Amino acid sequence: MLNKYPVWKYLLLLFIVAAGFLYALPNLYGEDPAVQISATRGGDVDVAQLEQVKQALQQNGIEYQSLAIENNQIQARFKDTESQLEARDIAMQALGSDFIVALNLMPAQPQWLEDLGGSPMKLGLDLRGGVHFLMEVDMSVAMQKKQEEIQADFKTSLREEGLRYRNLLPFGNGVKVSFRNAEETQKAEDYLSKNFRELTIAQSNEDSNTITATLSDARVQEVKEYALQQNITIIRNRVNQLGVAEPLVMRQGAERIVVELPGIQDTARAKEILGATATLEFRRVDQDADPASAANGRVPYGSEVYYNRNNNQPVVLKKDVILTGNHITGANASFDEYQRPQVNIDLDAQGGTKMSHFTKDNIGKPMATLFVEYKPTGRKKPDGSIEFEAIKEVINVATIQARLARSFRITGIDSAAEAQNLALLLRAGALIAPIQIVEERTVGPSLGQENIDLGMTAILWGFCLVLAFMILYYRGFGIVANVALAVNLVLIVGVMSMIPGATLTLPGMAGIVLTVGMAVDANVLIFERIREEILDGRGPQQAIHKGYESAFSTIADANITTFIAAVILFAAGTGPIKGFAVTLAIGILTSMFTAILVTRAIVNAAVGGRKVSKLSI
Incomplete structure (x- = not known):
């Protein structure tokens, strides 16, 4: 028969439509x-933490819908945002700094839908569904790192040139170097002026045997600008690691960064990863020092005392840094031969060369991996910016067994989850300067509730006007097109809900x-072609068959060109x-599927396979 589908095709179409309805269903909750x-x-x-939070909420009279541990997190649901905000503050006070407390919006669909993989469509920030972070960069640390870099370069260069100095200390926006006599001072000034042109090098007014090397105001601004831009780039990398769709990462002023994450579900992890300022330093262990004496304040010159994270034992390290996390290009978590968590490190060419030269001359000697993390103290500096404290812990002390190159591993990490977090941070990049989340909020409609209502009204009015037109103009076939149009809208929502990372915005x-x-438009082309075939004297069944067959190429051409334009917009926009x-x-x-296949299936089921003298079209 011309207009009769086999049973399997009806079942396949029914299955696709039913799946679309199923995955669109969570959006109703x-x-x-x-x-x-x-x-x-x-x-x-x-x-224990769950009970602590429960008691704190009950003591403050905060009602919650549910409170449970899910996916190694405490998740508490509330009826309104006012209770949510109060609960966030109470939980932070109750648990302290060892826990991350973040705001979230959690799907309210029933468990059976969640078990089937159903989840509501993610909404953009303009449709109430994201988190906003305002971050502040500590520029003083960026300048401190620049000073340390200058100090390290001066030490290496002066040593290679055979110029001995008495001391090398930070000074203003640079460093100062003291020498034994005027002759060495003059030689050093000539040499450093020639090789460090970014610095203003001159003899000190206070001591003729001291040289000052300072950055110009323009260069200081360049350092700060670089720190801000590099932090923005690294935060973007971290956002990509989180898999957030359509994120916004942009600067605000000279020292702040705005991060907006639409549709984010795990905001606690996002807050931890984005706010963390973690890197590594590889240092030589001072074997001549007594750790117990160093812990009591008798630290040898040129060394520093730190504590092992695992056993809190003191470890004395040389101040000179062999390598920093800035040279790390890749990091991934795995397990060693004893099933203990580890992080595999890959270095850039310069870092590989430094590590190779150091380990070649120090085989059999211990090297420590120092974990450096900057945390806000809660205090503010005189200029109003947040004051940070550097937390440095030794996570690994290993004996160098052979000459290392660009790839090696670090062990001594507490858990596999911590190894994953550390690898992510190192892979995404070490922040040039620490950042503090100074503002966090869930974002409501940025264009206002009125605009959202207008957007929904536009869809409904457009839908209703199209329904009325199709029924009035195409009668029975118009009803078929309207059913397909309703299915099309449901399928769009269902597909958007199924695709990871897809986010609905007002432009969407x-x-x-x-x-x-x-x-x-596709149905209009088909129905008009059926009318033409009937006017040419063809029977109803043949007219239906020719109408769908002849209009298909035109519909396909028009939709393929539009689809290509959509792909280009997605790639370039x-x-x-x-x-x-x-x-x-x-x-x-979905419109091609519903306008061609779904309407054809309905028409075939209604009039196909039987004799009809007239079509309602």
Whole structure:
């Protein structure tokens, strides 16, 4: 028969439509304001912390919908955002700094839908569904690192030139070097002026045997600008590691960065990864020092005392840094031969050369891996910026067994989760200067609730007007097209809900309105072709067959060109443009499916396989 589908094709179409309805269903349940609590450094939360939070909420009269441990996190759901915000502050006070407390919006769909993999469509920041962080960069640490870099370069260069100095200390926006006599001072000034042109080098007014090397104001601004831009780049890398769709990372002023994460679910992890300022330093162990004496204050000159993270034992390290995390190009977590967590490190060419030269001359000697993390103290500097404290812990002391190159591993890490976090931070890059999250909030509609209502009204009005037109103009076949149009909208929502990272924004809603019109356009072409075939004297069944067959090539050509344009918009665009491109591309595919296959299946089921004298079209 011309217009009869086999049973398997009906079943396949029914299965696809049913799957679309199923995965669109979670969007009807909405989301609950929630507080999400996780341990720092990938640690575990247990029943003790759960009871602590429960008691704190009850004592303050905060009602919650649910409170449980899920995926190694304490998750508390609330009825409104006011309770959520109060609970966040209470939980932070109750648990202290060893836990990360973050705001979240959690899907409210039933458990059976969640077990099937259903989740609501992620909404952009303009549709109430994301987190906003305002971060502040500590520029004093960036300048301190620049001074340390200058000191290290001066030490190496003067040693290679055979110029002996008495001391080398930080000074202003640079360093100062003291020599034994005027002759060495003059030689050093000539040599350093020739090889360090970015510095202003001159003899000190206070001591003729002392040279000062300072950065100009313009160079200081360049250092700060570089620190800000590099931090922005690294934060973008970290956001990509989190898999967030359509993130916004941009500067605000001279020292602040705005990060907006639409549709984010695990905000506690996002807060930990984005706010962490972690790097590594590889240093030589001072074998001549007595750790116990050093811990009591008798630290040898040129050394520093730190403590091992695992057993809190003192370790005396040389101040000179062999290598920093800035040279790390790759890092991944794994397990060693004893199933203990480790991080495999890859270095750039310069870092590999430094490590190779050091280990070649120090085989059989111990080398320490120092974990450096900057944390806010809660105090403010005179200029109003946040004061940070450097937390430095020895995570590994290993004897150099052979000459190392660009790849090696570090061990001594507490847990596999901490190894994963450390690898992610090192892989994404070490921040040039520490950052502090000075503001965190869930973001409501940035364009206002009125604009969102207008967007939904536009979809509904467009949908209703199209329905009315199709019924009035095409009668029975118009009803078929309207059913397919409703299925098309559900499929768009279902597909958007299924795709990881897909986010609906206001421009995306515009894309949906456009695809509604395009879906009807395809049916108009088909129905008009059926009318033409009937006017040419063909029978109803043959007219239906020729109408769908002849209009297909025209529909395909028009939709393929639009789909290509959507792909180009997605590839070249950013933010709202990408949101529009995603819904447009999905809408094109679903509209072709519904306008051609679904309507044909309904028509075939209604009039195919039987004799009809007239079509309602």
